[in-house]
Amino acid sequence: MDILKIADKEFTSRLFTGTGKFSSSQLMEDALVVSESELVTVALKRVEVSDKKDDILIHLQHPQINLLPNTSGVRDAKEAVFAAQMAREALGTNWIKLEIHPDPKYLLPDPIETLKAAEELVRLGFVVMPYIHADPVLCKRLEEVGVQCVMPLGAPIGSNKGLKTQDFLEIIIDQSTVPVIVDAGIGAPSHAAAAMELGADAVLVNTAIAVSQNPIAMAKAFRMAVEAGRIAYKAKLAPVKQHAEASSPLTAFLD
């Protein structure tokens, strides 16, 4: 079995998913079940934590689904730490997807506040999964403070543009000692497969599934694409060639 281990948990699925933008909670549940995703992120600000009957949470009660609360909506490290503690208390998990995007327009992560918050949250015993730019140096700095994985973006969140940051993702994957999860921007199963072929350990997909015409079929397509990309990565892709290599005109004289 090709297992992905993050902190103390083992995952057989390398497709992580989100819960936003679906046209109903029932459709979200059906799509997530078909995706076979074992880690599902949910915005703390969207759930009624004091209410045991919260509509989103009710639809995520499956044995294979682990909840990954995220801090969406916070603007700095202080608020993020507060939100993480709230999530731990309300949802009974010390896993946190650390998202600090003070810019509500492009939702781009603040690297400085993220590093500060990550350090504090690790100290407080959280499993920290930070959403960040595809910045290889920041990834190493986060590793040093003890995060359990890094989640660089492929393109602006919700943009469906694919792996616009590929050159930097390759450096991150090459250097990382913790799992690399490509988060944000993945708009098509082919993008997910491409990320896995590069050697990403997992991908996180939300908008592309939730907003498609048929979220259930799209969830299946992503599941298959992630599996295919992973198998291809393990099998080692044949090298890319610009043109056919029929002869060796420059060295033929040696023969």
Next chain:
Amino acid sequence: MTKSFKNIFEQYNWDTITSEIYQKTEADVLRALGNTKRDLEDFKALISPAAKPYLEQMAQLSNRLTKKRFGNTIQMYIPMYLSNECQNICTYCGFSMTNKIPRRTLNDAEILKEVAFLKAKGYEHILLVTGEANKTVGVDYINHAIQLIKGQFANITMEVQPLDQPDYEQLIDSGLYAVLVYQETYHKEEYKKHHPKGKKSNFDYRLETPDRLGRAGVHKIGLGALFGLEDWRADSFFTALHLRYLQKTYWKTKYSISFPRLRPHSGGLEPKVEMTDPDLVQLICAYRLLDEDVELSLSTRESEVFRNNVVQLGITSVSAESKTNPGGYVVEKQSLEQFEISDERPTEEIVTMLKNQGLEVVWKDWEHFS
């Protein structure tokens, strides 16, 4: 130097802008539709008469862009009027000082009664509204009201008189999330005619309110013009100009746009310029094409049929069964309202309508993280 929209605004001339909008051609519209990033020139083309034949195309684009960003969801909110006392004269408003109506400001017990009613309906995002009466309904009253209800709502927005920056800072500290402040019209001379008396007659102070809010660090600012006072196209251009300036200057703040059209009210003013339903659809779509992520909000001023349809065309938040009089839900149903609403359907019916259209109703999308 402190930044201010006033400096930018003063570089523009109302009549020039109006004539530029009306001179936009089909070629300008096609270029605007073809672009993926659109600027204010594109926006002028999209709100121009030349874009009218392209309304269906604009609607389809708007629908797609909205779903990409906001998903298949609609946010619900509810206004709660705290007071109808007002020291302004506004020619179009039922609360105007010269209107001989009974004035009322809710006390704590009354606020809590209204709150209980709204909570039972499921609301988590509330909009507090007052007139402008600084002695009775000043910053202290508003601050107290926010603290009184903060534990019950995930998200508190207010639409009250413009305040100074330190006042906003205090209210944000108490749990205020967003402030709506509509310029009414960006036509400075006409503005003075519609607001002859009271603090509101100061055009510049109102124009600079979003700057003070931005500096105070508010989470969201709502903009808009009151349609019916002046040419809606020119007013919308200036609103968009304001939006663009604010987005670049206060980049941590979210923005929303509202589309109030003049409604009948006590002592009413007839709209000088009519804005038709197709006009309003064109404007909603034009905003979405200009900006994928600005929130677009529609109140119960609009009719059932109109609302049923535009929730697919770019609108991201709606209210339901709103009362525009203080105590209107429970405490004193018959007190005088600011304007008549049009869509009177109960919340439950709106929710069903949205669900039947494949739209998930979002009640809560905020949390007090401090």
